[in-house]
Amino acid sequence: MEYPIIVENLTKKFGDFTAVDHVSFRVTRGEVYGWLGPNGAGKTTTIRILLGLLKPTEGESRVLGFNPATETKKMHGHVGYMSQLFTLYNDLTARENIRFYGQAYGLSREKLRQRQQEILEMAGLVGRERTLTANLSGGWKQRLALGCAIVHEPEVVFLDEPTAGVDPISRREFWDLIYGMAKKGVTVLVTTHYMDEAELCQRVGFISQGKLIALDSPGELKRTQMRGQVLEINTTTPDQAMRVLKQAQDKGQIPFDEVALYGAQIHAVVPDAEAFKQPIWDLLSKEGVEIHAIEWIAPTLEDVFISAVRPSV
Numbered sequence: 587m588e589y590p591i592i593v594e595n596l597t598k599k600f601g602d603f604t605a606v607d608h609v610s611f612r613v614t615r616g617e618v619y620g621w622l623g624p625n626g627a628g629k630t631t632t633i634r635i636l637l638g639l640l641k642p643t644e645g646e647s648r649v650l651g652f653n654p655a656t657e658t659k660k661m662h663g664h665v666g667y668m669s670q671l672f673t674l675y676n677d678l679t680a681r682e683n684i685r686f687y688g689q690a691y692g693l694s695r696e697k698l699r700q701r702q703q704e705i706l707e708m709a710g711l712v713g714r715e716r717t718l719t720a721n722l723s724g725g726w727k728q729r730l731a732l733g734c735a736i737v738h739e740p741e742v743v744f745l746d747e748p749t750a751g752v753d754p755i756s757r758r759e760f761w762d763l764i765y766g767m768a769k770k771g772v773t774v775l776v777t778t779h780y781m782d783e784a785e786l787c788q789r790v791g792f793i794s795q796g797k798l799i800a801l802d803s804p805g806e807l808k809r810t811q812m813r814g815q816v817l818e819i820n821t822t823t824p825d826q827a828m829r830v831l832k833q834a835q836d837k838g839q840i841p842f843d844e845v846a847l848y849g850a851q852i853h854a855v856v857p858d859a860e861a862f863k864q865p866i867w868d869l870l871s872k873e874g875v876e877i878h879a880i881e882w883i884a885p886t887l888e889d890v891f892i893s894a895v896r897p898s899v
Contacts, residue, residue, distance in 0.1 A: 587650065590615055590649065592649075620777075637658075650664050666738070725759065785804050800890075814855040816889055817866065831870075854866065
């Protein structure tokens with residue numbers, strides 16, 4: 587099946603509020619598809635519709651050829667879901683959680699025994715199988731939760747902010763597991779707030795206020811969706827520099843599309859990097875800000891995301 591996930595004109599309204607607004611996209615087999623948006627943008631609502639947990643107001647969707655709204659039970663044996671809320675049982679061991687979910691999916695005793703060992707090895711939990719889940723670290727818990735979500739070997743997996751609150755090393759290890767699944771042909775739709783994770787997706791859809799506003803590979807999004815150019819400002823006093831730049835933005839002295847801190851640096855988005863580099867340097871110097879460098883850089887996916895979701899003036 588070329589497109590395990592098909593979404594056509596999908597709309598979901600709650601009274602007068604439109605959570606998902608005429609969204610359409612397709613996800614290919616074995617693809618890792620990122621679904622990004624601010625809080626309340628409609629990401630989780632989309633997943634809940636695709637799982638058959640909510641019925642759409644308009645439009646339709648297909649998951650592995652099933653209509654989630656009418657063939658939910660038939661579909662559930664072929665899909666996996668890991669929510670942003672921790673859903674394992676803390677008073678069970680790692681092995682017992684795998685067994686519980688395997689039995690819930692109707693695996694035979696022999697198949698479950700095989701899958702238990704495979705998941706423990708995949709998640710790096712060999713030697714910890716008898717540890718109470720409550721005593722596992724956040725990273726181990728997330729890998730166990732993924733294992734339980736795929737115990738029945740689904741063809742499509744939905745991951746809703748699966749690494750929220752997990753340290754960077756554990757997040758990277760978790761993504762290694764995601765790509766391991768994708769290489770085997772499993773289709774993955776994942777929501778995340780981490781832009782470094784979004785960079786790992788083969789394609790990314792930006793959703794804002796329920797509308798799909800951009801969809802492409804991370805590289806193409808950077809090339810086509812960025813409004814303006816990015817100047818990276820390196821200074822010893824970024825807080826002071828931010829105040830000066832924000833004041834200049836408010837007064838209309840320099841037409842900044844965005845000014846934001848990125849770690850110890852400042853990213854300033856302007857219509858023309860070369861034209862505004864010197865005026866920004868002069869402005870900051872006049873206010874006593876010590877500047878090390880101002881460089882024109884390629885936009886990050888976060889720059890592009892902010893640019894895409896910010897309304898055009």
